[in-house]
Amino acid sequence: DIQMTQSPSTLSASVGDRVTITCRASQSISNWLAWYQQKPGKVPKVLIFKASTLESGVPSRFSGSGSGTEFTLTISSLQPDDFATYYCQKYDAYPLTFGGGTKVEIK
Amino acid sequence: EVQLVEYGGGLVQPGGSLRLSCAASGFTFRSYDMHWVRQATGEGLEWVSGIGTTGDTHYSDSVKGRFTISRDNAKNSLYLQMNSLRVGDTAVYYCARKVWGAGMDVWGQGTTVTVS
Numbered sequence: 001d002i003q004m005t006q007s008p009s010t011l012s013a014s015v016g017d018r019v020t021i022t023c024r025a026s027q028s029i030s031n032w033l034a035w036y037q038q039k040p041g042k043v044p045k046v047l048i049f050k051a052s053t054l055e056s057g058v059p060s061r062f063s064g065s066g067s068g069t070e071f072t073l074t075i076s077s078l079q080p081d082d083f084a085t086y087y088c089q090k091y092d093a094y095p096l097t098f099g100g101g102t103k104v105e106i107k
Numbered sequence: 108e109v110q111l112v113e114y115g116g117g118l119v120q121p122g123g124s125l126r127l128s129c130a131a132s133g134f135t136f137r138s139y140d141m142h143w144v145r146q147a148t149g150e151g152l153e154w155v156s157g158i159g160t161t162g163d164t165h166y167s168d169s170v171k172g173r174f175t176i177s178r179d180n181a182k183n184s185l186y187l188q189m190n191s192l193r194v195g196d197t198a199v200y201y202c203a204r205k206v207w208g209a210g211m212d213v214w215g216q217g218t219t220v221t222v223s
Contacts, residue, residue, distance in 0.1 A: 001168070034209070034210030034211070035210075036152070036210070036211075038152070043201060043214040043215070043216060043217065044144075044152060044201075044211070044214060045214075046209075046210035046211060046212050048210075049206075049208070049209035049210040050208065050209065053209070055209075055210070055212065085151075087151065087152050089152075089154070089210065089211075091205070091210070094157065094165040095154055095165070095166075095167050095168070096142070096154040096157065097154060098144075098151060098152040098153065098154060099151075100151050101151040101152070
């Protein structure tokens with residue numbers, strides 16, 4: 001099975017910072033990748049699908065890029081509402097594996 | 108309103124069984140792939156099982172042979188029959204709707220399964 005590895009596992013940043021999270025697949029998944037945000041005690045929310053397509057209603061400060069095996073989620077200017085844990089997920093084929101998550105903390 | 112509501116969680120002994128249900132409303136249930144995703148306390152998301160619109164089923168290696176996913180389109184419901192439960196199956200179980208070619212865009216609030 002294809003493994004999904006996120007880095008870093010924890011990230012400390014300040015409001016206004018540009019933040020980048022990386023997700024690597026152990027084999028090519030083309031662009032079949034989604035990014036989710038999860039806040040404590042809340043359900044996950046999809047931010048981006050097909051590696052770079054913004055889900056409806058998601059602020060434009062979020063962007064995704066990449067294809068094949070390396071992907072990034074970028075927050076152009078971190079806002080107080082963005083402190084959360086972010087997960088990538090492959091959906092090229094089963095199993096629909098999630099990455100281990102990246103917690104974005106307040107610096 | 109598009110909504111998913113899970114129920115059926117609870118406390119069960121190792122080796123026991125439990126059946127989770129997920130009631131869908133506000134959308135054409137039969138037109139979507141549906142999934143179960145779980146999350147142990149303080150841990151990440153783990154995809155568990157999925158069922159397609161044609162009834163094709165898929166499982167993670169960790170639950171294959173023990174869990175069975177099913178759906179009843181007439182009742183707008185998704186199910187997860189969990190047998191031979193292990194301590195490691197303890198988690199919040201979410202049902203989620205997946206759009207073809209996109210991500211899981213609707214999630215239930217989750218139901219807690221404790222195996223102890």
